[in-house]
Amino acid sequence: MAASIRANCRKVICIGRNYADHITELNSAKPKQPFFFLKPASAILVPDEGPVLRPQGTNLHYEVELALVMGKTVRDLDPNDEKGALDAIHSYLLGIDMTARNVQDEAKKKGLPWSIAKGFDTFLPVSQEIAKSRLPDPHNAFLRLSVGSQVRQADSTGLMLYRIPRLLAEISRVMTLEKGDVVLTGTPKGVGEVKSGDVMKASIEVDGKELEEGRIEVEVEDRVGRYRYSET
Numbered sequence: 001m002a003a004s005i006r007a008n009c010r011k012v013i014c015i016g017r018n019y020a021d022h023i024t025e026l027n028s029a030k031p032k033q034p035f036f037f038l039k040p041a042s043a044i045l046v047p048d049e050g051p052v053l054r055p056q057g058t059n060l061h062y063e064v065e066l067a068l069v070m071g072k073t074v075r076d077l078d079p080n081d082e083k084g085a086l087d088a089i090h091s092y093l094l095g096i097d098m099t100a101r102n103v104q105d106e107a108k109k110k111g112l113p114w115s116i117a118k119g120f121d122t123f124l125p126v127s128q129e130i131a132k133s134r135l136p137d138p139h140n141a142f143l144r145l146s147v148g149s150q151v152r153q154a155d156s157t158g159l160m161l162y163r164i165p166r167l168l169a170e171i172s173r174v175m176t177l178e179k180g181d182v183v184l185t186g187t188p189k190g191v192g193e194v195k196s197g198d199v200m201k202a203s204i205e206v207d208g209k210e211l212e213e214g215r216i217e218v219e220v221e222d223r224v225g226r227y228r229y230s231e232t
Helices: 003-008 020-025 082-087 101-110 115-119 164-172
Strands: 012-016 035-039 052-054 060-062 064-070 089-096 142-147 150-156 182-184 192-194 199-206 216-222
Touching: 035 115, 035 164, 064 142, 082 089, 082 164, 089 182, 089 199, 089 216, 101 115, 164 182
Parallel strands: 012 182, 052 216
Antiparallel strands: 012 035, 060 192, 064 089, 064 182, 142 150, 142 199, 199 216
């Protein structure tokens, strides 16, 4: 069950800038090696749990991504050990890495952490679990995200700059990957803003066939609470 994903997850590790066209659209520099940041497990929004909540004053962006659910402890993985990397994965998810873009842009400009921009509750809607047998090659899947009737993102995971074994190797040489941890592998081009009332739909296809368990459909609503964006 998808609800167990959040319960068993100790950390969410997000790979940044892993698709060339996405780097270009955000006017970012191509990394010389994979880099990553963290989201809290409390950001995970499982299917049918409710809307994505847009904090007051934020410019909220979507980023569709293939996610890995770790099935075993991994430390200092050899980047050339493709079998070891794939064997360490328990299952897959489709995820939408929600980002408060104006908060992130300010943090980048001032050299501050991105934690607030990525870490709000509901900022990681996920699909149901996708069994490994349903996705025999994670580098050969097609991701889509629509807002309303408009397709915004549509690209192959084959466009990743760094493949999954390299990603897991880079993470595991810094911090131990534990069973239940979730790894987001990066987003393709087409990211953009959503506002209250928008409905996001995301899907994943293998050999032209959509995986039913990999669907996400979630509405955006304005968040009521004490947070309002102001310059740091």
